[in-house]
Amino acid sequence: MPAAESVQSVVDVLFPVAVDTAYSYVAPAAMGLVPGAFVEAPLGPRRAIGVVFAQRPAPPGASNLRAVAARLDISPLGDRLRDFIDWVARWGMSPRGMVLRMAIRAPFHAAPEPKRVGLRLTGAAPARLTPARERTLAAAQAGGLMTKAALAKAAGVSASVIDGLIRQGVFTLETLAPEPAAPVGDPDFRQPLLSQDQAAAAAELAKAVLAQSFSVTLLEGVTGSGKTETYFEAIAAALRAGRQTLVLLPEIALTSQFVDRFGARFGAAPVEWHSGIGAARRARIWSAVASGEAKIIIGARSALFLPFQSLGLVIVDEEHDGAYKQEDGVVYHARDMAVVRGRIEQCAVILASATPSIETRVNADQGRYRRLVLKDRFGGRAMPKIEAVDMRLKPPPRGKWISPALIAALADNLGKGQQSLLFLNRRGYAPLTLCRSCGHRFQCPNCAAWLVDHRFRKALICHHCGHMERRPELCPNCEAVESLMACGPGVERLEEEAAELFPDARLMILSSDLAGGAERLRAEFEAVARGACDIVIGTQLVAKGHNFPGLTLVGVIDADIGLTSGDPRAAERTFQLLQQVTGRAGRFETPGRALVQSFQPEHPVMRAILSGDSEKFYAEEIEQRRRAGLPPFGRLAALIVSGNDAASAEAFARALARAAHDLPRSDGWTLAAAGGLPTEGELSLLGPAEAPIAILRGRHRFRLLIRAPRSSDLQGFLNALLAAGPPQRGGVNAAIDIDPQSFL
Ligand SMILES: Nc1ncnc2c1ncn2[C@@H]1O[C@H](COP(=O)(O)OP(=O)(O)OP(=O)(O)O)[C@@H](O)[C@H]1O
Numbered sequence: 229m230p231a232a233e234s235v236q237s238v239v240d241v242l243f244p245v246a247v248d249t250a251y252s253y254v255a256p257a258a259m260g261l262v263p264g265a266f267v268e269a270p271l272g273p274r275r276a277i278g279v280v281f282a283q284r285p286a287p288p289g290a291s292n293l294r295a296v297a298a299r300l301d302i303s304p305l306g307d308r309l310r311d312f313i314d315w316v317a318r319w320g321m322s323p324r325g326m327v328l329r330m331a332i333r334a335p336f337h338a339a340p341e342p343k344r345v346g347l348r349l350t351g352a353a354p355a356r357l358t359p360a361r362e363r364t365l366a367a368a369q370a371g372g373l374m375t376k377a378a379l380a381k382a383a384g385v386s387a388s389v390i391d392g393l394i395r396q397g398v399f400t401l402e403t404l405a406p407e408p409a410a411p412v413g414d415p416d417f418r419q420p421l422l423s424q425d426q427a428a429a430a431a432e433l434a435k436a437v438l439a440q441s442f443s444v445t446l447l448e449g450v451t452g453s454g455k456t457e458t459y460f461e462a463i464a465a466a467l468r469a470g471r472q473t474l475v476l477l478p479e480i481a482l483t484s485q486f487v488d489r490f491g492a493r494f495g496a497a498p499v500e501w502h503s504g505i506g507a508a509r510r511a512r513i514w515s516a517v518a519s520g521e522a523k524i525i526i527g528a529r530s531a532l533f534l535p536f537q538s539l540g541l542v543i544v545d546e547e548h549d550g551a552y553k554q555e556d557g558v559v560y561h562a563r564d565m566a567v568v569r570g571r572i573e574q575c576a577v578i579l580a581s582a583t584p585s586i587e588t589r590v591n592a593d594q595g596r597y598r599r600l601v602l603k604d605r606f607g608g609r610a611m612p613k614i615e616a617v618d619m620r621l622k623p624p625p626r627g628k629w630i631s632p633a634l635i636a637a638l639a640d641n642l643g644k645g646q647q648s649l650l651f652l653n654r655r656g657y658a659p660l661t662l663c664r665s666c667g668h669r670f671q672c673p674n675c676a677a678w679l680v681d682h683r684f685r686k687a688l689i690c691h692h693c694g695h696m697e698r699r700p701e702l703c704p705n706c707e708a709v710e711s712l713m714a715c716g717p718g719v720e721r722l723e724e725e726a727a728e729l730f731p732d733a734r735l736m737i738l739s740s741d742l743a744g745g746a747e748r749l750r751a752e753f754e755a756v757a758r759g760a761c762d763i764v765i766g767t768q769l770v771a772k773g774h775n776f777p778g779l780t781l782v783g784v785i786d787a788d789i790g791l792t793s794g795d796p797r798a799a800e801r802t803f804q805l806l807q808q809v810t811g812r813a814g815r816f817e818t819p820g821r822a823l824v825q826s827f828q829p830e831h832p833v834m835r836a837i838l839s840g841d842s843e844k845f846y847a848e849e850i851e852q853r854r855r856a857g858l859p860p861f862g863r864l865a866a867l868i869v870s871g872n873d874a875a876s877a878e879a880f881a882r883a884l885a886r887a888a889h890d891l892p893r894s895d896g897w898t899l900a901a902a903g904g905l906p907t908e909g910e911l912s913l914l915g916p917a918e919a920p921i922a923i924l925r926g927r928h929r930f931r932l933l934i935r936a937p938r939s940s941d942l943q944g945f946l947n948a949l950l951a952a953g954p955p956q957r958g959g960v961n962a963a964i965d966i967d968p969q970s971f972l
Pocket residue numbers: 420421422423426449450451452453454455456457581582606772773774775811815
């Protein structure tokens with residue numbers, strides 16, 4: 229028998245770099261490697277950290293493979309997560325190493341978390357008892373040992389009030405134990421009284437969780453029906469069963485309301501995972517998820533790649549939201565990949581929305597997904613009454629955007645002391661600036677796009693590349709003075725108009741341009757919910773899942789904006805956005821009302837919004853997709869060819885298209901003849917055509933679109949095509965976007 233030292237295995241190690249291949253090494257048995265183990269191994273001239281993706285006994289005899297250098301003390305990646313990584317890489321045609329990188333970035337930043345200091349009451353009385361000091365003492369007595377920030381928040385005072393008390397010896401400082409990585413919620417902390425519909429749906433969802441097998445359920449409920457309350461019961465079921473839950477939210481950094489409601493239901497804060505969480509905390513969360521200690525994670529799409537130990541439930545809230553698609557780097561759609569992860573983990577998946585994506589509705593209609601419907605708002609509250617303002621008949625005066633009908637409604641609502649929302653999905657002051665004298669238009673030097681006038685930030689900004697320049701005094705072309713003119717509205721301009729109309733109203737703009745980032749926005753959303761303003765002016769940020777109790781009127785400034793984009797999902801997106809934003813009105817006692825300004829109120833999308841007949845809209849839209857072979861009846865992929873100049877990019881794109889037609893036949897797919905109509909079962913190749921944004925960040929762009937039947941091997945075709953096409957050099961690059969959501 230050979231000595232223990234000489235017993236070896238061969239392991240395939242995948243590194244978090246842009247390659248697909250796992251490299252082979254030998255490892256002594258004594259190292260105790262298992263599949264999924266983290267190791268350090270030589271990679272080229274360096275040593276790198278990677279993960280064992282496969283392991284087998286070494287063949288007898290000396291090996292010319294290099295040896296694993298060390299094993300790292302990090303919990304191994306489970307089989308199911310490694311499967312998932314493979315899946316995501318295959319689906320999006322990304323190098324496996326890059327997908328691995330998303331899954332293992334966190335644990336290497338382990339560092340001590342900043343020390344936390346608590347304040348303890350000494351019993352000494354402050355010199356003078358102001359109301360703020362009184363509140364601070366009361367809060368400290370009630371709350372026990374708290375950090376300064378927590379105490380300031382609880383007492384509603386500024387930190388300087390507390391500093392003053394520390395100086396006077398009212399508090400002493402004490403080091404606190406680090407925050408637990410994951411407070412454990414109590415499934416029975418405060419069970420709400422569910423309505424009959426909610427209770428029936430919650431029972432179904434809990435059953436799906438307890439089945440401990442793969443299932444997908446669409447939870448479709450009108451805005452304000454209490455989907456959150458309902459799926460909380462599924463989380464409770466998973467918690468009782470000792471299994472983990474992942475909740476994906478599209479704009480998690482902004483949703484303090486969700487965190488509060490979660491706390492009220494489970495008696496503990498959820499563990500949050502998003503880009504705003506610091507590296508040290510991420511490392512701790514990662515380990516707590518791997519050990520099973522963290523039971524419930526509320527995260528952005530990247531939370532899908534966490535190393536769950538026993539995942540029992542995945543919830544994708546607002547499943548229709550476009551933010552779930554990641555377009556750069558590793559391309560993936562978090563809603564679809566959540567379903568994949570659920571299948572691999574054999575657990576329940578819940579997709580929740582008031583306006584499900586067409587894809588999900590079709591899956592539900594065809595029986596692949598279960599569908600639970602909450603037809604009514606909670607507590608017998610009515611859906612908002614929605615009316616159109618026909619902008620052809622009753623427009624606002626020139627250069628203004630709020631119609632007389634909407635002005636009257638706003639005045640009425642203000643008079644009643646209720647809150648209103650003006651919705652315009654355009655950031656900044658004006659989308660275009662031009663010179664009245666010479667017609668010069670301000671364009672981005674890097675992109676084929678106009679610069680957007682941002683008065684808050686005192687700059688003209690490109691929304692595609694971030695280029696920023698000062699708005700000049702003179703026209704840079706003809707040097708005319710005071711000739712520059714803002715064209716079209718943005719939310720900042722709308723606020724100006726609202727302020728002129730209602731000088732005494734308290735206005736607030738909510739858009740991603742606010743200085744102060746997510747933190748500030750969270751605070752602003754809370755302020756709106758508290759009723760701290762009369763008219764909110766917002767972009768699509770306000771349409772997403774917010775609950776503003778006093779809001780009873782929604783005015784949509786330009787309902788048609790999204791309809792002309794040439795995107796196959798334009799109608800669906802506009803429908804969802806309008807339904808969501810009007811759904812913010814009247815969610816509490818007072819019934820809500822919405823006025824929708826449109827130049828084409830007869831458009832099917834507007835008719836669906838006005839009549840409230842969303843079923844008809846879904847039926848028609850699904851039928852159109854079916855006829856056109858568009859998702860989910862067919863599959864799409866985009867190939868975006870970019871180059872330093874238009875000619876080289878176009879030549880490459882044309883060469884690719886020719887190469888497609890010269891590819892040898894395959895069992896996985898058949899390509900329709902160039903210029904011909906595809907027959908059933910054939911792939912068709914459209915383009916190349918110049919991209920709608922023909923120049924982006926200085927790169928000239930052409931697009932090819934591939935439409936494939938569901939049954940054909942789209943990824944196989946693309947792999948073959950890229951291999952057969954011309955080499956990507958001379959600055960030309962071809963990027964693949966599977967299931968494109970953006971067609972720019
Ligand atoms: N069973 C319940 N008991 C008490 N309050 C409830 C209950 N169900 C819903 N609510 C309240 O009704 C409001 C709407 O609920 P929720 O936000 O969950 O709706 P939603 O279906 O997610 O709406 P949207 O799709 O518009 O985001 C919330 O204020 C919520 O707290």
